Ligand SMILES: O=C(O)CCC(=O)C(=O)O
C-alpha cells in the first residue's frame with residue numbers, strides 16, 4: 001500500500017509539503033543564502049546560473065545571475081546547507097516518494113534559485129531530462145523509467161515562479177503542448193500552455209516534483225527569491241540519473257575537501273559514496289539534456 005502522499009505525487013507529478021524547516025533552520029538558511037547570493041553577485045562565486053542561459057552549461061556571458069550552484073561546496077563554507085539536505089524530516093519524505101530505504105539514498109544536486117537583479121528572465125517549457133524534439137515514443141520511454149529520483153523547491157520567501165502541467169509526467173505531450181514546448185523561447189504567457197498551473201509556495205513550503213513533468217518558470221527581478229532547489233536519488237536506479245545529475249559538473253564532490261566538510265555527518269558521507277559509485281559506473285561523456 002502506498003501512502004496518501006505518494007499516491008498524490010504519482011497522480012499529479014508533484015506534491016506540496018509544509019514544515020520541513022524549523023523556524024531556526026529557516027533563519028539560518030536565509031542568512032547563509034544572503035551570504036552566498038552576495039558573493040555570487042559580487043562576481044566572487046563562479047558557479048552560478050547566468051541570466052540569458054536557461055540550461056547547463058550556464059557560461060559567463062552576463063553578470064546577472066538567477067541561481068547559485070553547489071551550495072554544499074566547501075569553498076562556500078556554509079555547513080547549514082549539507083546539514084539540512086541530510087536532515088531526517090526531509091529524508092523521510094524522499095524515502096516515501098521514492099519507496100526506498102535510508103541505505104538507498106544518493107546525494108545529488110543542491111542549488112539555490114534567486115531573482116536576477118537587472119532583468120526579468122524565464123525558462124521555456126521543458127522536461128529536465130527529455131529533449132524538446134523527442135518523438136512521442138522516445139518521450140514515453142523516458143517517462144517510463146524516471147522513478148529513481150525526486151526534485152524539490154523549498155521557498156525561503158514567497159515564491160510563485162514555477163508553472164507546471166499536472167499529470168504531464170506520465171504522458172507524452174499533446175500536439176498543442178508540443179507546440180508550446182518545442183521552441184527555445186520562454187513563453188510570453190505561461191497560461192497559454194494547456195493544463196498549466198502556477199504554483200505558489202509560502203515561505204517554508206516545499207514542492208516535490210518529478211523533474212520530467214512539463215514545467216517552466218518566470219523570474220521577476222523586483223521580487224526577492226531564495227528557493228532551495230535540490231534532488232536526491234535512489235541508488236537502485238543505477239546510472240539512470242547520470243546525465244541529469246552529472247551535467248552540472250560535480251568533480252568537486254569527489255574531492256577530499258568535500259568529504260572532510262561532512263565530518264560528523266556519517267549519513268551524508270554514505271549518501272555521497274553512493275553518488276561517487278554511480279558516477280564511477282556511468283561510462284563516457286554524459287553530455288547535456290537540453291539546449292537553450
Ligand atoms: O525556477 C524553477 O523553479 C525551476 C528551475 C528549472 O526548471 C530548471 O532549472 O530546470
Ligand SMILES: [Fe+2]
Nearest residue numbers: 126127128215
Ligand atoms: Fe527544469
